[in-house]
Amino acid sequence: MTRLMIIFIALALGIGAPASGYAQDIKLWHRISVYQDGKDGPLLHPEGVACPADSSLIVADSGNGRLLRYRIETETALAEVTEVKLPQLNSPTKVQAGGNGEIYVLNRTPLQIVRLADDGRFISVVKLAGQPVAVKSFAVHPSGDLFVLDLAAKRVLVMTPGGNVRVRIGFPAGTDFLSDIAVDPKGKVLAVDGVAGIVYALDAAGRSFTPITDSLKPYARYPSILTTDAGGRIFLSDRNGSRIVVLSSSGAFLGRLSGRGWKDGLLQYPSQVCISPRGQLTVADTLNNRVQVFDVSN
Amino acid sequence: MFQHRIIIFAILLLALCALPAAAASTTKQDFKLRAGARGEACLTCHTDFAEKMEQTHLHPLVKAKDCTSCHQSHASSHEGLLTAAPTRLCLECHAEILPKEFNSAHSIVVTGNCQQCHDSHGSAYPSILTQEGDRVCFECHADIGQKTQNARFKHEPVDMEKGCLNCHRPHASEKQNHLLKAAPPTLCLDCHRTNEARFKRKHNNYRVDDFACSDCHSPHGSDRRGIIYETAHAPLAEGNCAACHNPPGSARQTTLKKQGMQLCRQCHERWIDRQTGNNRVHWPMLTENGCNTCHTPHASREEKLVRGTPVQVCGKCHADTVALQERSKKGRKDEKLCEPVRQGQCNRCHAPHGGRQVLLFETSSSIELCGRCHEWQTHSTHPIGETVIDTRNKNLTLDCLSCHRGCGTADNPMMLSFATTYDLCVSCHVDRRR
Structure with a gap:
């Protein structure tokens, strides 16, 4: 009987082996790999993922020039796929879910933010009038405002979805390049400079960015895309390092997860990451032509 | 019996006290070495060294015939019976050669390969260099040597006395890159007068006092007049600064007419459109600096006006990959x-x-x-x-x-x-x- 119990416990622990990493306190367990659309068509270089509040999963299938929306059936299974293919979205790279069910997508060519209805219907292209704007990334604030990262003028534009710019915030001093911007559920705005490997937070007055980390280069090769979970933990996609780096809300290093490889649980040049309402981490595993879903410990 | 013990103890104590004095006396006597044993005696066997001793410039220790400061007389773990590893030996006396903090240092100094430039015993050249003046530099920097020799338009200091050392320090520079004595333009303004009419004329009357001269001029010489780098941007080569800058004399004369890629678009519109029409555009092109992130707008030693070698330019952002x-x-x-x-x-x-x-x-x-x-x-x-x-x-x-x-x-x-x-x-x- 005792032997049986030991075997049972060992088996239970063995199921869902954690994706290897150096983290002591935080671990990933691989749950789902998404390889196909609803018609067994393979994904190609997906770069964007969004985890809306309705527990669906939106994938920017960049290489195929389309969005795919999956319904998450259980923690380990997806069902029902809806395809969104629009002329304005020939190369979607980043997806964000708005609070009212709207979907915002950054398209690469032409470089523009496209606004879609909950059902994937085209609403508009977000107008970025005035000086030339080069949108590297954007994030949707809980208030509904968009935070648009403009490389052409080294600034972040805070604007309404209709294109009305409320505030212009300059890049942090000495920084020429921010690679991504994110807003946590409480409205805290974060940005990352992938080249220097530094994460910044917007101050309470919303006027300037200040670093909350030293360079993360000892832990990551090119941490250039970020998201947060409900508790404010920061998840960074280390593209060249093919890992996920986790920080506390204050910027303290918590762990470096997964690693480069082809098999489930491993990553190759990961792009956008998002955290689902269930707390699962979803990664656009770009060079592996798939999306992966992980459970996150703690 | 007890008295005997006290006497023996006293004798031992005295002997113990006398030991250091005896040792000092031995040192003073120099191990009873024969006269000249620290160097002169060496020459009785090493007769071939006599020729070296006749060199114009001798290391002070060689001149003093003090071989044992650097060589062990009997045995050593190091080649040439040296007292320390050859890469450490010189720095034991010449530690000041490498400042505690420096911005750039000659790699052979850092690695302690002093013999690459200096003959440790003596030579016919000042500072006991192995070759005369710049020749010792060009032994490694052959490309620069060829450049200075073959360039159609030469930079005067290169041919002047001291040669390379007119602008560079031989060992380390505390504050400057490339072992420079000072940063351009400060270094250049030691010789060049920006208020002279000729200087102004050459620069189309633009004020360039604050600009790094080496952004356009090749300090080692060039085949292009004005020692401008061989790869020069057409407007610069034609003296048409106003193609990109406001007219000279205006309040913001060196300000660009347009920012980033928009400026370059004036001439390179079709090419830029073709690139930005690509499915993927390299982000630096779209930044505030635009093309200037990787290309220099004036002149470069690299083809296509690139700011450096691919490793240097790409490595500015992709340092992790370059490190790999x-x-x-x-x-x-x-x-x-x-x-x-x-x-x-x-x-x-x-x-x-x-x-x-x-x-x-x-x-x-x-x-x-x-x-x-x-x-x-x-x-x-x-x-x-x-x-x-x-x-x-x-x-x-x-x-x-x-x-x-x-x-x-x-x-x-x-x-x-x-x-x-x-x-x-x-x-x-x-x-x-x-």
Whole structure:
């Protein structure tokens, strides 16, 4: 009987082996790999993922020039796929879910933010009038405002979805390049400079960015895309390092997860990451032509 | 009996006290060495050294015939019976050669290879250099030597007394790059007067006092008049500064007429449109600095006005990848390192401005890309191609990057993604795992 119990416990622990990493306190367990659309068509270089509040999963299938929306059936299974293919979205790279069910997508060519209805219907292209704007990334604030990262003028534009710019915030001093911007559920705005490997937070007055980390280069090769979970933990996609780096809300290093490889649980040049309402981490595993879903410990 | 013991104890105590004095006396007597044993005696056997002793410039210790300051008389762990490792020996006395903090240092100084420039005993040249003046520099910096010699238009200080040392320090520069004595323009303004009419005329009456002269001028000489780098931007070569800048004399004369890529678009519109029309545009093109991020607007020693070698330019942002390349080059199994990686030619595989492929690859398939050099691999290799599914990932087919990493893999052989061939093979052929 005792032997049986030991075997049972060992088996239970063995199921869902954690994706290897150096983290002591935080671990990933691989749950789902998404390889196909609803018609067994393979994904190609997906770069964007969004985890809306309705527990669906939106994938920017960049290489195929389309969005795919999956319904998450259980923690380990997806069902029902809806395809969104629009002329304005020939190369979607980043997806964000708005609070009212709207979907915002950054398209690469032409470089523009496209606004879609909950059902994937085209609403508009977000107008970025005035000086030339080069949108590297954007994030949707809980208030509904968009935070648009403009490389052409080294600034972040805070604007309404209709294109009305409320505030212009300059890049942090000495920084020429921010690679991504994110807003946590409480409205805290974060940005990352992938080249220097530094994460910044917007101050309470919303006027300037200040670093909350030293360079993360000892832990990551090119941490250039970020998201947060409900508790404010920061998840960074280390593209060249093919890992996920986790920080506390204050910027303290918590762990470096997964690693480069082809098999489930491993990553190759990961792009956008998002955290689902269930707390699962979803990664656009770009060079592996798939999306992966992980459970996150703690 | 007790008295005897006291006497013996007293004698021992006295003997103990006398020991240091005896030792001091031995030192004073110099181990009873014969006169000249610290050097002069050496010359009785090392007769060939007499010629060296006649050199014009001798190391002070050699001049004093004090061989034992650097050499052990009997035995040593180091070559030449040296008292310390040759890379450490000189710095024991000449520690001040390398300041505690410096911005740039001569690599041979850092590694302690002083003998590469100096003859440790003596030579016919000042500072006991192995060769005369600049020749010693050009022994390693041959390209600069050729440049200074063959350039149609020469920079005067190069041919003046002191040569290289007119601008550079030989060992280290505390504050400047490239061992410079001062940063341009301060260094240049020691000789050049910006208020002279000729200087102003040469610069189209633009105020250039605050600009780094070496952004346009080659300090070692050039085939282009005004020692401007051979690769010069057409407006600069034509003296048409106003093509990009406000007119001279205006309040903001050196301000650009337009910002970033918009300025370059004035002349390069079709080319820029073609690049920005690509599915993927290299982000620096779209930044505030635009083309200037990688290209210099005036003149460059590199082709196409690039600000440096690909490793220098790409490495400004992709330092991690360049570091991986460097580690791969230093790796013990680098004999199979891909040539573009060895040479740091990122642009042999990646399109620097933009393209249609992921990672800005030049081609859609790594088989085609690698096949440009490794032609035989495209028809004689492990099965690869669009019909061969990667067993590790059903959405991938096997190509070169299924096994190799294009930018190097540090110590792994043949740029493999795995430490050993076995690890690589069993990553797919799991049934063969031992």
